Amino acid sequence: MTTCDRRSFLQLCSALPWLGGRSLGSWIPAGDDRVLLVLELLGGNDGLNTVIPVDDKGYAAARPKLQAVRQGAHALGDGTALHPALRALHRRIVGGEGAVLHGVGYDRPDRSHFRSRDIWHSADPALVRVEAKTTGWLGRAADLLAAASAGVPAAAVGGLEVPLMLRGRRATVPSLRRVEDFQWLSPTSAQPQPAGAPVRRIVDEPVAGTDARAHAAATARTAVQLADDLTAALQRYRPRAEYPDSALARDLQLAARLVVAGFGTRLLHVGFGGFDTHARQLPTHAGLLGQLDAALDAMLQDVTAHGHGDRVLVFVHSEFGRRVAENASQGTDHGAAAPVFAFGGGAAGARGPAPDLHRLDDGDLIATTDFRAVYADLLSWLGLDAAAVLDGGVLPAGLVSAPR
C-alpha cells in the first residue's frame, strides 16, 4: 500500500521529468525572476472526471452515471482525456504549453478538507498535533526570497486571508485585492504621489552609514523607486486577452497585472472554490471547469502577449481528488490522489504513471507521485533550494519536530 516512502520520494525528486524540460534550455534567464502562481481548486476537485481514463473499463464500472463526461472529452493520447469543458487548456497541453501529472497525493491520505489542505500547504503529511501549523511551503520559500528581493516576494490574490501555504516566518505576505495598495499614496488625493511632489525631497535625501537611520532612509528610497516602477507599469498595462466576467478571471487578471508590472512578486496564490461535488456533480463540475478554462486561458494569453510567458508558471492542484466510485446522489465523496497541472513557462514533459483503478486503497486511488516531489520541481524551477523549504516535509513521519 505504501508507495511513497522517503527513498522513493527522493528518487522522484531527482528523476521527475514532467517539468523543466524546456527550462533547461538556453533562452530562459536564470530563475531569479520567475513567477509561480498556485491556483488552488478548493473543495476537492474530482480528478477522475477532469483527466478521464476513458479507455479503462474500471472507470465506466465505477461511474455509471458520471461517465457521461466521456462524451466530447479531449483525448490526451495516453488513454486519458480532458473534461469536455477544458477545451482551451487541452489545446495548451497538446501544444506543449501545459502539463498533466497523474496520481499526485501522499501516503495515508486524510479526507478532511481542512487537514488535507493543511498538509498540502505545510508540505508535511506527517502533520500531527505536535506540528504547529504556522508556516507553509511557499511562505518558507518567500523567506528565502525576502532577503534578496526589494518587493513583495509573495502575495495572496483576491482573498481576504493569507492562506497557510503563504505564511512564512520573516517575509510579510500581503493579501492583495488591488495592486494599488503598493503605490505610494498621498493623504490629500486619490492619486499616487506625482513625480514632482515636494514630499519626494524627504526620501531623496542621500544617506550614508549602516546605522538604523541609514537603513530606514535607504529602505524609503528603494520603496519609492519600487512604487514608481509599479505605477508606471500599471499605467502601461493594457490587457492583451479578453477576460471572461467571473470572480476567478478578475483574480487572475490581478495576478497578471502584477506579473506584467514587475514588483518582485514571485509567489502567488489564487483560490477557486466550489469543487465539493457530493451530489449532482455533472452540471456543477462542468460549470466550474468551464470557468477555469476560460479564465486561465485568458490569463496565460495575456502574460504571453506581454512577453512574460516563459517566466510564469501556473500550478493547479486541489486538496484531494474524489473517490473512484460515484455515490448514489450522482456525486462523489472525498478521495485521495488526483492529477495536477502546470501551464506556462517550462511546463512540459511526462505525465507520470497513472494510478491503477484496479488496485485501490479503501476505494481510493493510490498516489503514484508524492506532492512534495512536485513542489521540489517547482522550487528548482524557481531557482530555490528545495531541500531548505521542504526540510520538515521530507522527514519520516512520526519524528517530532518543534513548532518553529
Add this chain to the structure above:
Amino acid sequence: MVRRVSVLAAGVWLGSAAAVAQSDLRPLLASVPDTAVAVAASADPVAALQAWTALLAPVPEGLPADLVARIGVGITALRIALDGSTEAWLQQLAGGGLVLAVLPPLPGAQWELLALTRPADPAAAAAWCARHADRVHCVTQGDRLVFGSSAAAVERVRAPSAPAPGRWAAAGFASVAGGDATIDAMADLEALRAWLGPRAPDLARLGGAARFVFAPIVHALAAAPTLHLQLRADASRLRVALRAEASLRAAPFAALLATGAATARPELPADGLVSLTLDRSLRALLAEPARFLAADDAQAVQGFLSIADALDGARSSFVADLLGGLREPMTLQVLPPAAADEAADTAPPTPIVLPEFVVSVALADEAAVDVLFRTARVLATIVNAERAQRGEAPFLMRRLRDDSGHGLVAEPPPWRGPGSAPVDRQLSPTLWIGGGRVALASTRHAAQATLARPPGPASAGGDTLVLRGPAIAAAIAGSRSALELGRMLDEGEDRAEAQRFFAALIAVAEAIAELRATVQLDAATTRLELDLERRR
C-alpha cells in the same frame, strides 16, 4: 375622479377622506408643469404638520441630553427663520392648500422644486415673500403663491390662462385629501426611469439575496407607470401606503412566489421582537437557480446543493423532497431570550444575551419529516466533528417529545471553564414537528413555544415584517456593554460615545410600539404599507 381604494382595510381611511377638498387643490395641480416627475399635495398642510408634531412629541425619554438639546436648538432656529411658529407660518402661506412638484433639470442645470400654495392670509404671505425676496423665489398668481428653488423654476409653472389643465390635474390622486392630515403624492416612474437610464431599478442587476427578497418591489418600480403614495399621521400612528400598477404575479419571476401564501401564519407573541414572512419559494429558487440568479450566484447555489443534496445520500433530494415537503412561505421570528438558568448562577453574568430565532413553516408532506431528521442528524455530526477538531465538547443529540410535538435537540455541553460561558452555550439548535408545522430554532424553547401557540387566522398572503420596539430595546439593553465594546473596536468611538449611541437607539426603539410593513400583490397591482405605532 376618485379612485376607490378597496381590498385593504387600510384603504378605508384613505377612501373616507376622499373628495373632501379635491376641488380646492385642482387649480393648483392644474398649474404643475407636465414635465414634473413627482407631485405631492395636501389640502390642509397645517393639519398635516400638527399631526406630525403630535406624533413626534414628546421627544422619546432616555435620549441623550445633548441630543435633545440639539433638537431644541434646531426647532428654535427654525422658528426664528420663519418669524414665528411653524404652524402660523404655514397657515399664512399655505393654509388653503399646498402642492409640491419635483422638476427634472433643464440641460446644464439642477433638479428643481416647485411649491404652489393657496395662502390663508394673502397679504401677510405677500409681505413674508417680500421680506425674504433675497433668499426665496416667489411670485403671486391671483389667490396663489408660487415658490421655486430658482427663478427659472417659477417660470416653468403653467400659466393660469393655459387652455387646458395639465396632466397632473387629471392624474387621479386617489384622495387629494383634506382636513384629516393626509398627504397624497404621485411619481411618474416612466419619466424617472427614462431619466435614470441604465441606473433605473432592474431585477437583472440585483445580487442574489437582494433579488429574492426585493423582487416584488423592484419589479413594481421597474414596470409600473406611476407610483402613488399616501401618508397619514395622528398622535399615535403614522401610516404610509404605496401603490404601483404592476405586479410580479404577471412577470416571469412569478414562479418565485410561494404557493401556500394563504396558509395561516404564526402570530408574533406579545413579547416577540421581529416577525418576517416573505411570500417567496426557496424551493423554486433552488430548483432552477440559473433561471432566477446571476451566473456567479447560480454557481454558488449549485455548490451549496452539491453538499446539501448529499446529506441524506441518495434517499432524497434536498429541493424536491425536503423543501418540496414544506408548504412555503416560511416565517422567521425573533423571540426574547429565555430566562437565565438558575444552575448557571455561579458563573459570572454573560455579557451577551442572545435572542432566540425560529423559522417555521407548514408541512405539505409528512414524508419530509424523516428527510428532515436524517439531514439534521448528519449536519449535527459534521458540526460536532468540527468542534472536536478545535478541542471543544460536542453538542448532545436528544430525541424529545411533548404536547407541542416531537423533535431533535442538540443540547450544549455544560460550561465549567473560566469566566462567563461562551455564546454558543446559549444555543440548543432544535428541529421540532407539531400541529402540521415544522420549526427550526436556535433554542428548544423557541421551537416548542412557536409550535405550541395556535396559528393565526388564514393569511391574505404577501410579505409581512413586524418589529416591536420595546422588545428590541430590551434585547439591546441585555447585551449593551458587549455591543458598546463592538462599536468602540469597529468604529473607534470612546466609551461615552458608544454609550450615547445605544442610549439613543434604545430610546427610539422604546418609543415605537410596533412597526408593521406589508407588501401585497394582486394580478396587476403592488401595494406596500408601513404602519408605525407610537408608544405612549
Add this chain to the structure above:
Amino acid sequence: MSDPLAPFEPSARDPFDLAKVGHLLRRAGFAASLQTRRELVRAGLSAAIDHVAPPLGRVAPADALLQEAIAFGDIERVRAFRVWLALQSVHPLRERTSCFWHGHFATSNQKVLDPRAMALQMATFDRLGLGTFDELLLAMCRDPALLRWLDNDVNTARQPNENFARELFELFSLGRGNYSEQDVRQAARAFTGWHVRDGVFHFQPHLHDDGDKQLFGADGAFDGGDVVAAVVRRPESAQFLARRWLRFFVHPEPDDADVTALAACYEQSGRDIGTTLVRLLRSRLFFSAAAYRCKVKSPADFVVGTVRLLGASAAPASLAATMASLGETWLEPPSVEGWHGERAWLSPAAWLLRSNFVADLLAGRHGRLRPHPAVWFRGLDRPADRARAAALLLLDGELDEPGRAGLLAVAQAQAGADAATAAAAILHAAACLPEYQLC
C-alpha cells in the same frame, strides 16, 4: 567603571526635554500626545516615570471589558481589544510589557484555536507581567493556551512529550546551551499530566510521572512547580532575561556588561520584573545617546504610536488589520520564537504600507479621525510654523537639517491649501522621514 543603571541626572547640558520624554514614552509605552509630552517635560523625570509606571492599584485593571471581548469567541475581536488597550494605555508600561511577554511566550491561535484562552493568556501578562518572574513562569506553565500550543496536553507518563520542556528552557528561561538534553527529558517527565480541561489548567495525577528525576544535577520526585523553582534560581536565567529586556527596551545589541548589571539588579530585586524595569527606565543607560532612536519601530509601535502621537482616535479593528498586513498579527506570532523584529520589520514593501497607512489615517480611512488634522494647525499660517508643528507632533522636534528643509518645502508647496489639506500633507511627509521609522 560607572554603573550603567545609576539614575539619569538631568543637567543643563543634558536636560530632561521633549526628546527624552518622547524616548521614554515610546519605549515604555506606545508614545503619547504632544500635550502629555509637554506636561511631562514640565513635571520632570520622576513624574514621567510615575506616568508610564503608576502603582498598579491606581489604574483600571486591563480586564474590565475582558468578558465582553471574549464573549463571541472571535479572535479578531480579541485582537482589536488588545489594540484598544494599547491605544488607551492607562498603564503604559503594563501594556508595553504584556507585548514583550506575548513575544517571549509566543503562542499562536493558529494552533490553539481558542480565542478565549488567548485572551486569558494576555490577561495573565497584564496581571503578572510586572510581578515576580517566579510567579509569571509558573502561571505560564499552567496556562491553557501555552500548554495546548506546546502539546503538553498530550504529555503523559506513558508517552512523554518534550516540546514544552524544551521551549521552557530554550526560549522562556535559560537560552540555548544552558541546559542538557537530559534536563529536557527529565523536565518533560515532571510536566506530565499538566493538562487542560474545559479551558482551565487540570492536573491529571494518573497521567503524571511521579518517579525520581535528575535535574541540573539534583535528584528528587520533581513536578512542574519544582522545575520552575529550580529554573528561575539559575544565574543563566537572569542573564537570559536581562538580555531580552535590554534588546526590547534599550538597544537591539546590548553590551555584555550592561546585561550583567541588569541581571544583578534583577536578582537583587527578588526577581521582581516591575522593579527591575523601572530601575532600567530611569537609568543613564536608558537615556544614553546610543539608545536614542536605535530600534526600528514594530508595526504596533508605528500604527498605535502614530494614532497616539497625534492624540487622535481611530478604529482598533482597522488598526489591528493594518498591523497584520505589516507582519505583526497579535495572537498569531509566526512561531514560538516570536517576531524577529528590528530591521526585518522594514522591507521596502513594508515601508510603502506604513507610509500609506499614515496617508489613509490622515484621510480618515481608519474610522473617524478626531480631532481633525486641521485642529493641530489652527492659527499657524506660515509654512515654517506648520513644518515645526508637524516635527513637534511626530518627532519631538528632533530632526536634522535636510529633514527640516524637506518638511519646509512640503509646507511651502501647501501654502495655498486649506488647513486640513496642508496638515495632512505635512504630517504625512514627516512620517516619511527616516527618523519616524525608528523607536
